[in-house]
Amino acid sequence: xxxxxxxxxxxxxxxxxxxxxxxxxxxxxxxxxxxxxxxxxxxxxxxxxxxxxxxxxxxxxxxxxxxxxxxxxxxxxxxxxxxxxxxxxxxxxxxxxxxxxxxxxxxxxxxxxxxxxxxxxxxxxxxxxxxxxxxxxxxxxxxxxxxxxxxxxxxxxxxxxxxxxxxxxxxxxxxxxxxxxxxxxxxxxxxxxxxxxxxxxxxxxxxxxxxxxxxxxxxxxxxxxxxxxxxxxxxxxxxxxxxxxxxxxxxxxxxxxxxxxxxxxxxxxxxxxxxxxxxxxxxxxxxxxxxxxxxxxxxxxxxxxxxxxxxxxxxxxxxxxxxxxxxxxxxxxxxxxxxxxxxxxxxxxxxxxxxxxxxxxxxxxxxxxxxxxxxxxxxxxxxxxxxxxxxxxxxxxxxxxxxxxxxxxxxxxxxxxxxxxxxxxxxxxxxxxxxxxxxxxxxxxxxxxxxxx
Amino acid sequence: xxxxxxxxxxxxxxxxxxxxxxxxxxxxxxxxxxxxxxxxxxxxxxxxxxxxxxxxxxxxxxxxxxxxxxxxxxxxxxxxxxxxxxxxxxxxxxxxxxxxxxxxxxxxxxxxxxxxxxxxxxxxxxxxxxxxxxxxxxxxxxxxxxxxxxxxxxxxxxxxxxxxxxxxxxxxxxxxxxxxxxxxxxxxxxxxxxxxxxxxxxxxxxxxxxxxxxxxxxxxxxxxxxxxxxxxxxxxxxxxxxxxxxxxxxxxxxxxxxxxxxxxxxxxxxxxxxxxxxxxxxxxxxxxxxxxxxxxxxxxxxxxxxxxxxxxxxxxxxxxxxxxxxxxxxxxxxxxxxxxxxxxxxxxxxxxxxxxxxxxxxxxxxxxxxxxxxxxxxxxxxxxxxxxxxxxxxxxxxxxxxxxxxxxxxxxxxxxxxxxxxxxxxxxxxxxxxxxxxxxxxxxxxxxxxxxx
Numbered sequence: 018x019x020x021x022x023x024x025x026x027x028x029x030x031x032x033x034x035x036x037x038x039x040x041x042x043x044x045x046x047x048x049x050x051x052x053x054x055x056x057x058x059x060x061x062x063x064x065x066x067x068x069x070x071x072x073x074x075x076x077x078x079x080x081x082x083x084x085x086x087x088x089x090x091x092x093x094x095x096x097x098x099x100x101x102x103x104x105x106x107x108x109x110x111x112x113x114x115x116x117x118x119x120x121x122x123x124x125x126x127x128x129x130x131x132x133x134x135x136x137x138x139x140x141x142x143x144x145x146x147x148x149x150x151x152x153x154x155x156x157x158x159x160x161x162x163x164x165x166x167x168x169x170x171x172x173x174x175x176x177x178x179x180x181x182x183x184x185x186x187x188x189x190x191x192x193x194x195x196x197x198x199x200x201x202x203x204x205x206x207x208x209x210x211x212x213x214x215x216x217x218x219x220x221x222x223x224x225x226x227x228x229x230x231x232x233x234x235x236x237x238x239x240x241x242x243x244x245x246x247x248x249x250x251x252x253x254x255x256x257x258x259x260x261x262x263x264x265x266x267x268x269x270x271x272x273x274x275x276x277x278x279x280x281x282x283x284x285x286x287x288x289x290x291x292x293x294x295x296x297x298x299x300x301x302x303x304x305x306x307x308x309x310x311x312x313x314x315x316x317x318x319x320x321x322x323x324x325x326x327x328x329x330x331x332x333x334x335x336x337x338x339x340x341x342x343x344x345x346x347x348x349x350x351x352x353x354x355x356x357x358x359x360x361x362x363x364x365x366x367x368x369x370x371x372x373x374x375x376x377x378x379x380x381x382x383x384x385x386x387x388x389x390x391x392x393x394x395x396x397x398x399x400x401x402x403x404x405x406x407x408x409x410x411x412x413x414x415x416x417x418x419x420x421x422x423x424x425x426x427x428x429x430x431x432x433x434x435x436x437x438x439x440x441x442x443x444x445x446x447x448x449x450x451x452x453x454x455x456x457x458x459x460x461x462x463x464x465x466x467x468x469x470x
Numbered sequence: 471x472x473x474x475x476x477x478x479x480x481x482x483x484x485x486x487x488x489x490x491x492x493x494x495x496x497x498x499x500x501x502x503x504x505x506x507x508x509x510x511x512x513x514x515x516x517x518x519x520x521x522x523x524x525x526x527x528x529x530x531x532x533x534x535x536x537x538x539x540x541x542x543x544x545x546x547x548x549x550x551x552x553x554x555x556x557x558x559x560x561x562x563x564x565x566x567x568x569x570x571x572x573x574x575x576x577x578x579x580x581x582x583x584x585x586x587x588x589x590x591x592x593x594x595x596x597x598x599x600x601x602x603x604x605x606x607x608x609x610x611x612x613x614x615x616x617x618x619x620x621x622x623x624x625x626x627x628x629x630x631x632x633x634x635x636x637x638x639x640x641x642x643x644x645x646x647x648x649x650x651x652x653x654x655x656x657x658x659x660x661x662x663x664x665x666x667x668x669x670x671x672x673x674x675x676x677x678x679x680x681x682x683x684x685x686x687x688x689x690x691x692x693x694x695x696x697x698x699x700x701x702x703x704x705x706x707x708x709x710x711x712x713x714x715x716x717x718x719x720x721x722x723x724x725x726x727x728x729x730x731x732x733x734x735x736x737x738x739x740x741x742x743x744x745x746x747x748x749x750x751x752x753x754x755x756x757x758x759x760x761x762x763x764x765x766x767x768x769x770x771x772x773x774x775x776x777x778x779x780x781x782x783x784x785x786x787x788x789x790x791x792x793x794x795x796x797x798x799x800x801x802x803x804x805x806x807x808x809x810x811x812x813x814x815x816x817x818x819x820x821x822x823x824x825x826x827x828x829x830x831x832x833x834x835x836x837x838x839x840x841x842x843x844x845x846x847x848x849x850x851x852x853x854x855x856x857x858x859x860x861x862x863x864x865x866x867x868x869x870x871x872x873x874x875x876x877x878x879x880x881x882x883x884x885x886x887x888x889x890x891x892x893x894x895x896x897x898x899x900x901x902x903x904x905x906x907x908x909x910x911x912x913x914x915x916x917x918x919x920x921x922x923x
Contacts, residue, residue, distance in 0.1 A: 117812035197808040200877035208661030229712040259682040359570035424653035457906030
């Protein structure tokens with residue numbers, strides 16, 4: 018019996034896809050990276066399916082690439098040659114939702130926004146909301162420790178993960194963490210798996226923390242600035258005033274222009290940056306008014322304060338349109354540096370200077386309250402990969418961010434695309450520890466090889 | 471040259487203490503555990519001192535027990551025979567405090583409350599506040615992932631740790647994490663070191679997150695109940711109503727009686743439990759009034775609402791007196807189980823039943839909002855260790871908590887005292903992973919051997 022025949026026997030024929038046209042669609046994420054050809058794609062329906070795959074993969078030394086919805090931006094779910102892609106999107110049950118304990122137990126294929134909606138039926142919410150949250154899965158969010166817009170107030174995915182059910186490389190199953198908000202028994206394996214990009218185990222369920230949903234509709238403002246530095250100063254002022262925004266986003270002119278060309282948002286010629294801020298506090302209207310004042314005091318040329326849910330939708334819609342507007346300009350290399358908040362204006366100016374210096378189009382959106390910037394490097398759609406100038410510019414952006422005490426990646430992960438720069442941030446001793454940990458969990462090196470570390 | 475002479479030569483004579491009377495005082499924490507005799511105590515003044523100790527310890531295969539203020543409640547800092555106790559309390563510099571980035575970089579010997587006070591000069595606070603925060607150190611808090619009263623709103627120590635400087639077992643130094651609130655480059659080593667009780671490395675500095683301090687004085691209530699179940703129901707109601715208390719503590723009658731006997735707080739005969747709740751929100755007075763209503767609606771016999779800072783101090787003072795009042799009753803085994811919040815009333819009733827069943831005096835205080843209970847087992851002062859009945863009762867408490875989806879330890883750590891029960895919570899596969907990780911970081915097994923895992 019061939020290895021694949023054994024796999025089919027261990028699962029069921031309809032769960033093992035081998036038609037190259039079909040497997041190719043499961044081999045890519047949102048990046049331009051050309052994948053290797055998988056032996057097969059497995060559609061896991063249960064934890065037992067995952068156990069069967071990992072036992073088989075261990076027996077045959079076959080690499081396994083776990084996959085959620087394929088919305089990743091760093092190549093983390095890109096198939097490697099001769100692997101099995103382990104697709105988890107069909108494991109999409111909310112196993113439990115406990116309003117009393119404010120937790121849910123979910124399978125990895127649950128769409129993030131669906132969990133949030135399920136929680137809201139009980140007056141709760143699932144806070145992490147990556148921009149992809151209507152199409153990305155909890156499993157993918159956990160694998161990359163995804164952030165989002167609300168994390169300026171509620172933290173990243175790690176901050177909502179209490180415990181995990183994980184299938185190890187050899188098919189054994191462990192439960193990490195607990196159903197409580199506190200607990201310090203043993204090493205923090207939950208934290209170790211979150212953000213490990215499928216290189217240490219396959220998450221088959223997660224116990225996540227829900228939070229009380231805000232009792233009022235969030236109050237939102239949009240502020241336009243003739244200078245990026247002024248917009249950044251307004252961000253600092255909003256944070257320093259203790260406004261605790263539930264969302265604080267910045268868009269640069271290139272991004273705004275792309276949105277305006279597509280959907281006509283009435284962009285003024287003088288506008289170089291826009292801030293969108295929201296408060297979901299009980300006194301959110303007053304807080305938003307205060308944020309508007311702070312924008313004006315820091316030079317905003319125009320401030321819109323939403324007075325209805327529809328106007329809030331419109332303002333947030335501008336932010337949510339950004340990536341699709343950028344994609345209309347060409348192929349996109351989406352980057353994800355994060356710097357200390359005070360370094361935000363310098364980082365933005367550096368990005369502009371780097372773009373100009375290399376003749377590269379960079380369109381930047383920032384989770385400004387977190388210092389997390391997404392400079393999107395746009396290049397010719399006819400090219401398979403970014404040209405040298407883009408990589409040179411990206412290299413300079415990474416080095417600047419690290420020089421400011423920042424990081425290569427705030428929320429997207431290292432995947433394949435940032436591995437070249439990893440050692441700049443971590444250094445050789447930490448790399449040795451990473452590889453030591455990898456060896457403990459995956460001694461054969463079959464879990465998502467070549468990614469993350 | 472003897473090993474100790476080499477250590478003295480690598481440091482300075484005044485940093486190496488060998489007088490047994492002196493070293494004995496550095497060999498104990500707050501537990502009754504009889505320590506081993508250390509070869510020496512090193513008073514580290516700098517990271518380089520720590521590097522020198524670890525290089526020497528690696529060369530001579532000498533166990534090293536890192537130590538903060540010795541306020542631990544699980545035996546984590548208890549000396550082992552023939553070790554060097556590495557005392558870090560003299561490394562107490564706040565290296566940096568950046569209001570703009572809302573972070574501080576601190577050495578491990580900084581007293582937790584001192585950091586909080588330093589932050590408050592800038593309108594910020596350091597949120598984690600274990601009951602020992604006036605005497606415990608940041609390093610100890612990190613080692614045990616300490617909680618506290620405010621963590622019901624602001625999270626545990628891990629949630630405030632952004633990055634660490636760590637000296638490894640062989641004396642090499644790494645920096646984990648970053649100065650930003652987000653970041654996913656590589657595995658989460660910061661999370662791995664936090665709560666690892668000195669078994670993976672020695673933390674010599676931490677970059678911690680500060681938060682905006684509340685702009686108003688917190689509003690506080692104290693509510694007395696004739697039934698533990700009613701008090702627990704009030705806790706659930708307060709959480710479910712979205713009050714987001716910044717503190718939500720429960721004391722049982724045994725504890726209240728001990729406090730009353732000591733300081734006369736006017737305890738009514740009918741009072742079986744007391745809740746103390748606080749809101750530090752901008753509308754805290756209204757929130758506290760709402761919490762008071764919910765207590766009354768759930769059967770509180772008396773509710774005090776503080777109308778001044780002095781009254782708040784008095785209410786919080788009752789909670790802060792608890793441990794010293796318990797110590798007046800006898801020797802204390804302080805336990806630390808945590809259960810899902812909805813299980814709180816059942817757990818409290820189980821504890822009462824177990825106490826009655828074994829004729830053991832148990833005095834319980836709970837961080838009720840987190841489901842984290844501290845049943846304190848009180849035994850005869852003449853005994854060196856708890857009698858068998860106490861251990862039997864404790865064993866039952868642990869098993870009940872685990873059966874409810876809880877944990878052995880919410881915030882104190884495993885140390886020496888809870889190792890017997892560790893495998894009940896973690897299971898053999900996770901234990902194997904723990905030991906694999908330990909082997910990566912400390913292949914000679916010299917870092918705090920016999921603790922935590």
